[in-house]
Amino acid sequence: MKVTVFGIGYVGLVQAAVLAEVGHDVVCVDINAERVENLKKSIIPIYEPGLTPLVQRNYEAGRLQFTTDAAHGVQHGRIQFIAVGTPPDEDGSADLQYVLAVAKTIATYMESPKIIVDKSTVPVGTADKVSACVAAVLAERGVELGFDVVSNPEFLKEGAAVADCQRPDRIVIGTDSPAVEEKMRELYAPFNRNHERMIVMDVRSAELTKYAANCMLATKISFMNEMANLAELLGADIEKVRQGIGSDPRIGYHFIYPGCGYGGSCFPKDVQALVKTAEKVGYVPALLKSVEQVNYRQKDKLFAHVHAYFDGDLAGKRIALWGLSFKPNTDDMRDAPSRVLMEKLWAAGAVVQAFDPEAMNEAQRIYGTRADLSLMGTKEAALRGADALVVCTEWNAFKAPDFEVVKEHLKHPVIIDGRNLYDPDMLEAYGIAYYGIGRGRSV
Numbered sequence: 001m002k003v004t005v006f007g008i009g010y011v012g013l014v015q016a017a018v019l020a021e022v023g024h025d026v027v028c029v030d031i032n033a034e035r036v037e038n039l040k041k042s043i044i045p046i047y048e049p050g051l052t053p054l055v056q057r058n059y060e061a062g063r064l065q066f067t068t069d070a071a072h073g074v075q076h077g078r079i080q081f082i083a084v085g086t087p088p089d090e091d092g093s094a095d096l097q098y099v100l101a102v103a104k105t106i107a108t109y110m111e112s113p114k115i116i117v118d119k120s121t122v123p124v125g126t127a128d129k130v131s132a133c134v135a136a137v138l139a140e141r142g143v144e145l146g147f148d149v150v151s152n153p154e155f156l157k158e159g160a161a162v163a164d165c166q167r168p169d170r171i172v173i174g175t176d177s178p179a180v181e182e183k184m185r186e187l188y189a190p191f192n193r194n195h196e197r198m199i200v201m202d203v204r205s206a207e208l209t210k211y212a213a214n215c216m217l218a219t220k221i222s223f224m225n226e227m228a229n230l231a232e233l234l235g236a237d238i239e240k241v242r243q244g245i246g247s248d249p250r251i252g253y254h255f256i257y258p259g260c261g262y263g264g265s266c267f268p269k270d271v272q273a274l275v276k277t278a279e280k281v282g283y284v285p286a287l288l289k290s291v292e293q294v295n296y297r298q299k300d301k302l303f304a305h306v307h308a309y310f311d312g313d314l315a316g317k318r319i320a321l322w323g324l325s326f327k328p329n330t331d332d333m334r335d336a337p338s339r340v341l342m343e344k345l346w347a348a349g350a351v352v353q354a355f356d357p358e359a360m361n362e363a364q365r366i367y368g369t370r371a372d373l374s375l376m377g378t379k380e381a382a383l384r385g386a387d388a389l390v391v392c393t394e395w396n397a398f399k400a401p402d403f404e405v406v407k408e409h410l411k412h413p414v415i416i417d418g419r420n421l422y423d424p425d426m427l428e429a430y431g432i433a434y435y436g437i438g439r440g441r442s443v
């Protein structure tokens with residue numbers, strides 16, 4: 001099938017490549033000309049396992065094209081995906097300007113009927129806005145063309161985006177039209193084998209499903225962080241509690257890992273956006289507001305530990321930091337807990353020596369060159385001459401370090417672990433002071 005994807009970010013690029021891989025003919029349109037030119041040379045704008053060869057081979061096979069030519073993109077696909085960003089606006093609501101700009105572009109150039117697919121995460125009622133926008137432009141042009149707007153939210157996780165798109169656990173389609181459902185079934189047939197993964201519903205329910213999924217996951221995390229904070233005060237170990245509750249299949253082991261707060265481009269913005277949606281219809285979302293508040297506090301946790309360990313005297317201290325990305329297997333630092341920690345350390349006069357397996361360029365892009373940040377080439381180099389080590393991201397490379405080396409390099413043998421990677425008893429045996437999240441001891 002001929003498909004067009006507007007927006008070549010995490011979602012658009014991965015979705016386009018995965019569709020091309022099964023034989024669809026995909027044109028990707030972006031307004032970022034540098035990104036488009038780079039992609040033609042197989043320079044991929046993001047780090048995502050498995051993505052580079054997938055893009056390269058489908059581009060070379062001619063099934064995947066990249067362009068800034070919106071008119072060409074609109075002519076190409078019967079199906080037009082909107083996969084652009086929906087960042088928070090000033091009050092935290094989802095900013096729909098990019099989505100509506102694409103809707104306008106499609107309406108401006110379309111010469112035949114189109115199925116317009118909202119792939120971006122958008123508030124309930126957005127499909128109606130997209131429809132109204134397309135209808136208004138067509139009316140201005142004085143042309144009568146049929147079009148449908150479908151909600152098809154994306155559930156991929158960064159760091160596992162290719163695998164998630166190739167083997168989705170569900171494909172949610174919001175439409176009332178049997179003809180559109182049939183076309184979407186045809187498009188996704190290669191991903192819907194062995195058992196039924198398509199869940200077809202009305203548009204508004206599909207739009208809400210996306211926010212409900214992310215908010216449920218964020219709620220699980222904030223709940224566990226709250227339990228971890230309690231465990232710390234009560235002398236219990238949250239890691240034992242996690243196993244104790246996760247073994248109940250009604251609770252499950254997934255997404256109950258306590259830590260230094262959820263980050264990334266989605267949970268923070270989507271919880272906030274659903275709070276705003278609720279308020280606009282006169283509902284007070286008490287639970288969601290608490291989820292946000294607990295997370296906000298949790299991101300302070302690592303700094304609070306460092307601050308307490310050094311009795312508030314952080315001026316001139318050098319802090320080794322392992323992990324800058326908001327989670328492993330990505331270079332994405334949007335809303336990463338590491339950023340909150342670094343900014344607080346800098347404000348207190350400390351210097352950060354950081355290492356991340358993939359996010360060093362991103363950190364350089366965000367912070368540039370500054371005297372209180374050294375981006376180091378290895379995790380060992382980050383330790384040299386440092387007063388303490390803080391772990392922010394659970395990359396595999398940090399899971400089994402040589403603790404003798406860690407101890408030797410640190411001026412104060414102390415590890416503050418935002419991801420509970422290590423065994424407190426083992427570190428005690430090494431003579432390293434250890435503070436995890438909710439592990440029965442406070443600094």
Ligand code: NAD
Pocket residue numbers: 006007008009010011012029030031032035083084085086098101102119120121122154155156157158265266
């Ligand atoms: P992104 O910021 O990585 O990419 C967005 C792209 O859209 C950019 O390349 C930008 O240049 C382009 N763009 C903006 N305006 C455009 C226009 N008028 N025409 C063509 N291109 C345009 O965004 P993302 O992380 O891929 O997220 C996209 C949407 O998907 C958001 O709503 C997000 O919430 C949702 N989502 C993201 C993820 C994720 O893991 N990142 C997962 C599920 C859903």
Ligand code: UGA
Pocket residue numbers: 121154155156157158159214217221254255256257258259260261262263264265266267326327
């Ligand atoms: C999340 C969802 O998992 C995806 O299903 C969704 O499509 C996506 O948001 C989106 O809408 O964009 P992502 O943000 O890529 O995916 O990453 P997650 O693995 O969900 O992690 C989010 C944050 O929660 C990370 O900071 C992670 O460290 C934290 N987390 C996760 C915990 O603190 N504890 C856990 O148990 C799990």
